[in-house]
Amino acid sequence: WVRYSKDWEREIRRFRKLSVWVPKKNGKSPIAAGNGLYLLIYDGERGQKVFSSARDGKQAGIMHTHAKLMVRASPELAAACKNNESTGRISHLETNSFYDILTGDNIKSQEGLNGSIIIDETHVVDARLAKVIEYAGASRSEPMQWEFSTAGDDPEGDGRQQYDYGKGVESGSIIDDSFLFVCYEAPQNVTDAEIENNPEIWKLANPSWGRTIKEGEFRDSLNRARKSLSDWITFKRYRLNIWATSTNPWLPMDRWYACQKEFTEEDLLGRECWAGIDLSKTQDMS
Secondary structure (H helix, E strand, C coil), X not given: CEEEECCCCEEEECCCEXXXXXXXXXXXXXXXXXXXXXXXXXXXXXXXXEEEEECCHHHHHHHHHHHHHHHHHCHHHHHHEEXXXXXXXXXECCCCEEEEEEECCCHHHHCCCCCEEEEECHHHCCHHHHHHHCCCCCCCCCCCEEEEECCCCCCCCHHHHHHHHHHHHHHCCCCCCCEEEEECCCCCCCCHHHHHHCHHHHHHHCCCECCCECHHHHHHHHHHHCCCHHHHHHHHHXXXXXXXXXXXXXXXXXXXXXXXXXXXXXXXXXXXXXXXCCCCCCCCCC
C-alpha cells in the first residue's frame, strides 16, 4: 500500500487514483464523503485541499452533504472542523485545510487546482472537467483522485474510458501500479434469463447485499423493470452495473452476444474479403 519515494525521501501511498464501480444503493456517496474527511484531517498534510466533484453542483452536493452531516454527528470531528453553512466548505483549523465543492458547471474557473478530488458518478462527468482535474495535486506528495460511479449508457464518454482503463489494469494488459480498480458487477454478457433466475448474480454485483439492499426490494424492482425494454436496460445498469449501449435500445445485448461465432485465421483463408466503411460525419444524413 506504500512504497519509498526517492523524490520525497520517505514512504508515500502507492495508489494515486482509485476507481470504484458499484450499483446504486450500495452507499457510494457516504463512503466517498468519509474518505474525503480522512484526506482532510488524518492525512497529516498542512494546507490540504479536498474537493467533492461531479458533473453539476446538485450531484456534488449530495456527497458533500454526507460529509457535513458526519462532522455534525461526531463530537471528535465537530471539535476539529468547522462547517460553513453558506458556502458548504468544511475547514480543519489545526492544519489550515479545507474540503470544498468542485463542479463541472463552470469548467473555465477550475484551472490551477492543487489537492485531492472525490468524483461522484464518473459516467456522466464532462471530459473537459476530467482533463482539468487530471493533474490536480501534481506538486503534492500523496494526492488522491477517487471516482465512484455506476455503469453508464455512453460507450464513447470519459466514464467508459476510465472503466475500460481499469479493466485493463485489472487484467494485467495495462501496467499501472498507481491505479486501483474496484468493480462490483454482473458479467457484462449475462443473459436476461440468468439475471431473472440466478440470485447469485444479484449478490455478485451488490456488496451491500443484506444490509442496504434487501432481497425483497430487489425482486420487486426487477419485476417492475420487466414492463419495457428500456426499463429493463435501466435496471441492469443501475442495479447490476451492466453498461448500456443506447438510451433507447431495440435489441437486447444477450441476443446480440448469442450471434457470435468463434473462428480462427485459418477459417478465413481462401475466402472472399469484404469491407464496410462508414464515411459519414455527425451531421451527415447519409
